[in-house]
Amino acid sequence: MISVLFFAKYREQLGTAKICIESSELGAENLTVAELKAHLSQRGDLWATVLNAENTLCAVNQDIADSAKLLSDGDEVAFYPPVTGG
Amino acid sequence: MISVLFFAKYREQLGTAKICIESSELGAENLTVAELKAHLSQRGDLWATVLNAENTLCAVNQDIADSAKLLSDGDEVAFYPPVTGG
Amino acid sequence: MHSLVQVSADDFDVGAECDALRAHSRRSGAIAQFVGVMRDSNQGDDVLTMELEHYPGMTERRISEIIERAAARWPLFAATVIHRVGVLLPQDQIVFVGVSAGHRHDAFQACEFIMDFLKTEAPFWKKERTPSGERWVDARDTDQQALARWQLEL
Amino acid sequence: MHSLVQVSADDFDVGAECDALRAHSRRSGAIAQFVGVMRDSNQGDDVLTMELEHYPGMTERRISEIIERAAARWPLFAATVIHRVGVLLPQDQIVFVGVSAGHRHDAFQACEFIMDFLKTEAPFWKKERTPSGERWVDARDTDQQALARWQLEL
Numbered sequence: 001m002i003s004v005l006f007f008a009k010y011r012e013q014l015g016t017a018k019i020c021i022e023s024s025e026l027g028a029e030n031l032t033v034a035e036l037k038a039h040l041s042q043r044g045d046l047w048a049t050v051l052n053a054e055n056t057l058c059a060v061n062q063d064i065a066d067s068a069k070l071l072s073d074g075d076e077v078a079f080y081p082p083v084t085g086g
Numbered sequence: 087m088i089s090v091l092f093f094a095k096y097r098e099q100l101g102t103a104k105i106c107i108e109s110s111e112l113g114a115e116n117l118t119v120a121e122l123k124a125h126l127s128q129r130g131d132l133w134a135t136v137l138n139a140e141n142t143l144c145a146v147n148q149d150i151a152d153s154a155k156l157l158s159d160g161d162e163v164a165f166y167p168p169v170t171g172g
Numbered sequence: 173m174h175s176l177v178q179v180s181a182d183d184f185d186v187g188a189e190c191d192a193l194r195a196h197s198r199r200s201g202a203i204a205q206f207v208g209v210m211r212d213s214n215q216g217d218d219v220l221t222m223e224l225e226h227y228p229g230m231t232e233r234r235i236s237e238i239i240e241r242a243a244a245r246w247p248l249f250a251a252t253v254i255h256r257v258g259v260l261l262p263q264d265q266i267v268f269v270g271v272s273a274g275h276r277h278d279a280f281q282a283c284e285f286i287m288d289f290l291k292t293e294a295p296f297w298k299k300e301r302t303p304s305g306e307r308w309v310d311a312r313d314t315d316q317q318a319l320a321r322w323q324l325e326l
Numbered sequence: 327m328h329s330l331v332q333v334s335a336d337d338f339d340v341g342a343e344c345d346a347l348r349a350h351s352r353r354s355g356a357i358a359q360f361v362g363v364m365r366d367s368n369q370g371d372d373v374l375t376m377e378l379e380h381y382p383g384m385t386e387r388r389i390s391e392i393i394e395r396a397a398a399r400w401p402l403f404a405a406t407v408i409h410r411v412g413v414l415l416p417q418d419q420i421v422f423v424g425v426s427a428g429h430r431h432d433a434f435q436a437c438e439f440i441m442d443f444l445k446t447e448a449p450f451w452k453k454e455r456t457p458s459g460e461r462w463v464d465a466r467d468t469d470q471q472a473l474a475r476w477q478l479e480l
Contacts (some may be wrong), residue, residue, distance in 0.1 A: 085296025168465030171450025188343025
C-alpha cells in the first residue's frame with residue numbers, strides 16, 4: 001500500500017488530505033512517481049491538472065523527490081504547491 | 087577655556103580624565119588640534135608619546151576631528167585610543 | 173553544536189530563546205536572530221487572519237537538515253528554529269531563527285542562510301483571510317532569487 | 327523611522343526590545359537582531375570580569391549617527407541599539423542591535439552594518455580582569471576589515 005498526501009491548495013482542490021492505494025490497484029510492483037501521477041490523473045481533469053502542474057512538488061517518505069523516483073510498498077508520497085512559510 | 091578629556095588607557099597613563107586650559111595659557115586665539123597636541127606634549131615624555139601615537143583618535147565637541155581642526159574657546163577636545171566596544 | 177527545532181501553534185518567547193542560546197555559548201559571543209512577524213496587509217489588501225498549514229514530520233526534518241547545512245558552512249555553537257502553525261493575527265510572531273557563533277559575521281550569515289532556505293524548502297503554506305475572502309499566498313520569486321547569494325558568497 | 331539608543335549599566339530584556347520593535351512594524355514583517363555576549367576567555371586567558379568605559383554624550387551621538395546612515399541606505403521601520411557599560415561577568419549581555427524592515431535582507435544588512443560601525447566608531451573601551459591582572463583590550467584589525475564590505479556591497 002502507498003499513502004498519498006495532499007497539502008494546502010491541492011488538498012482543498014481535490015477535497016482530500018490523504019488517500020491509500022493498494023499495490024494490487026497500481027498494476028505494477030515498482031512504480032515511479034511519474035507513473036503514480038499518471039495513475040492518479042485518471043481520476044479526473046482536476047487531478048491531472050494538479051498533479052501535472054509545472055510547480056507541483058513531490059516528497060517521498062518526507063524527502064524531496066523527482067518524477068523518476070522509484071516507489072516501494074509502504075511509501076508515503078506527498079504532492080504540494082510551492083511553500084510559503086517563514 | 088578649552089576642556090581636554092582622556093579616556094581608557096590614556097586616562098590611566100596620564101593619571102587624569104580631564105584638564106582645563108585657559109586661552110591665555112595657550113598663547114594664541116585659534117589653535118589647531120595639532121598645536122594643542124604640541125602644547126600639551128611639553129608636559130613630559132608620557133604626554134608626547136600618548137598624544138602623538140599613530141592611532142590616537144581625537145574628537146572635538148564629540149565629533150571625530152583631525153589634526154587640522156581649528157579650536158575655539160569653550161570647545162571640548164578628547165583624545166582616546168582605538169575603540170573596543172560591542 | 174546544539175540545535176533546537178520546534179513547530180507548534182504556541183507563541184514563543186524571544187528573550188527566553190536568546191537566553192538559551194547564550195547558555196550554549198560561553199565561548200561564542202555573537203548571537204544573530206531573526207523574527208518574522210505577521211503583516212496587516214499583503215498585495216494591497218488588509219489581512220485579518222492568517223492560517224499556517226504544514227507537513228508534520230517533514231517540516232522538522234527539512235529544518236534540521238537546513239541547520240546542518242549551515243553548521244557545515246560556518247562554525248556555530250547553537251541554532252534554534254521555531255515556526256508557528258495554525259491561526260495567527262497581525263503582529264503575531266511567525267518564525268524565530270537564532271544562531272550563536274564565535275564571530276558575528278558567521279552568526280549573521282548562518283541566520284540569514286537558514287531563513288532563506290526555510291522560506292523555499294520547509295513545507296509550510298499560508299492562507300490569508302481578507303475582507304473579500306480567503307486566499308492561499310503565492311510563493312514569491314524573490315525568495316527563490318535570495319538563494320543565489322549562497323552559491324556565490326562564502 | 328523610530329529609533330532608540332540607550333547606554334547604561336543596566337541589563338536589557340531582549341524579549342521586551344523585540345516586542346517594542348514589533349509594535350513599530352505593523353507593515354514590516356522582518357526583525358533582525360544581534361546580541362553580543364561576554365566571553366569567558368580572550369587570547370588564551372580566562373577573563374573573570376570586564377569593565378566597559380565610554381564617552382558619555384559622544385557615545386549616544388555616534389550611535390544615533392550610525393543608525394541614520396543605515397536608515398539612509400535601507401528602508402527601515404525601527405532600530406534599537408542598547409550598549410552596557412560598567413562591570414560585566416562572563417555570559418552577560420553587552421550589546422543589542424535590533425532592526426525592523428519590510429524585507430528580511432534589508433533588516434539583516436542594516437543590523438550588521440550598525441554592529442560593524444559601532445565596533446569601530448562608538449567610543450567604548452574594554453578592560454579585562456584575568457587571573458594575571460588587568461589589561462585594556464586591543465582593537466582588532468578584523469573589525470576595521472569588516473567595514474570594507476559596506477563600500478562594496480549594496
